[in-house]
Amino acid sequence: MARPLIQREVAIMRVLIEKEVPLAGGSIVIGATEWIAPAAWVCPAESYVVCQRISEGHSALRLVTESVRNLEVYPQVRSLGFMPSTRAITMYPIERPLRTLNCFFDKALFEEATQIDANGWYDRAGSFLTLSSPAVEKMMTTIHRELIDPGFGSEQMIEAASTMIAIEMARLGQMHGGAHPSAPSAHGLAPWQLRRIRERLDAALEQGYPSIQELAAICGISRGHLMRMFKVSTGEALQRFITLERLGKARRMLAEDRLSVKEIAAVLHFCNTAHFSNAFRRAEGITPSEYRMRSRAGLCHIDGYTASSKIH
Structure with missing residues (x-):
């Protein structure tokens, strides 16, 4: 069962959870975030998350991490991003609330499925804050469609799409071959x-x-x-x-x-x-x-x- 509409306020960041659907190895969340001022965000402990922008009519989101400054993410509708567990980022306000589709994966299951441990994903995270993958975009779009307009077998479609996202993330991660992405x-x-x-x-x-x-x-x-x-x-x-x-x-x-x-x-x-x-x-x-x-x-x-x- 999806959790009812919830609104919570965390200091200078408002988060509105519109829909949440549990999965065998995580959850799917549609939410909207509004910033009053720059605010820090950390992926929930023991989780990884693949995100897709679904809101229109605003500019890209600007963020700062310990290794990347003034990076613009989610420039267009359907743009993707990825966050590993515990990696902190600072997000800056935009004109309108940012609505995203979020596919959360349990940390242990995600690492087992991708064969990349926490240190490996942390090293690769700089490459995936702005994620470019037609395959992942297609699966996220499928999940969003099934949530908004469910058809026959929607639950199975969502589960299958989330599994395919984990597989594609494994393929993308393995492309680095274990080397730090900023290695000269x-x-x-x-x-x-x-x-x-x-x-x-x-x-x-x-x-x-x-x-x-x-x-x-x-x-x-x-x-x-x-x-x-x-x-x-x-x-x-x-x-x-x-x-x-x-x-x-x-x-x-x-x-x-x-x-x-x-x-x-x-x-x-x-x-x-x-x-x-x-x-x-x-x-x-x-x-x-x-x-x-x-x-x-x-x-x-x-x-x-x-x-x-x-x-x-």
């Missing part, structure tokens, strides 16, 4: 780090283009270290790489001739059409409209290139 490398970024950058850029049309700080967080390293190691790995500065990725998609969209220049600017998350046109002209030497006219006349070679195709 003379050979650039690790394959799993390049893969996460590519996955995040591939999701940019839906989630917006990431900041360097966000990419550093999902790679588990500092902003400066990411920029240095990315240049070693690809020969390209990271900010330029993101710009090339964005403009590569713009060229393809202009050649496909299905969307207007204004619509393309919006899809690619430019702040306005003028900003998009200026960025495109600096890179290509012509405006988006001129590029479209040339592509119609067969004067532009369209190779489908995007920068992320260079990341292997």
Whole structure:
């Protein structure tokens, strides 16, 4: 049985639990949190939690940990995050209460299922505060749908989805191979780090283009270290790489001739059409409209290139 609606106040943080469903190895909680001022939060003892933002109409949540400062998490609806047991973070107020779907796992069962102990997950936590995983996102979305609009076998679906989340977390955790995520490398970024950058850029049309700080967080390293190691790995500065990725998609969209220049600017998350046109002209030497006219006349070679195709 789900616990009735509960509201409690903890110092300068209000937490509203909308729904709680027990599972064999944990629980599912939908809740809303509102901050009056910066407040510290610690995952409940003997637990791990995977979270997904489900609220709209507010900015990302800013937080600080002992190893990461001014990290922005949950930038969009359905964005994910992960917290290991006992890792303290400080959260800063946002415009509206943050509603999240939370999948809590019992510590002992989670560590047994993932074959990673508490120290291992603590070392990996910097990489997962902002979690990028289409598989986990899909399972969390399934859980949310079954909670809001339950169908036949909803309890079994929720249990199965939570189990799949634990399995996927094990796979993600094992990618680190036991090394501390911020360990330096003379050979650039690790394959799993390049893969996460590519996955995040591939999701940019839906989630917006990431900041360097966000990419550093999902790679588990500092902003400066990411920029240095990315240049070693690809020969390209990271900010330029993101710009090339964005403009590569713009060229393809202009050649496909299905969307207007204004619509393309919006899809690619430019702040306005003028900003998009200026960025495109600096890179290509012509405006988006001129590029479209040339592509119609067969004067532009369209190779489908995007920068992320260079990341292997």
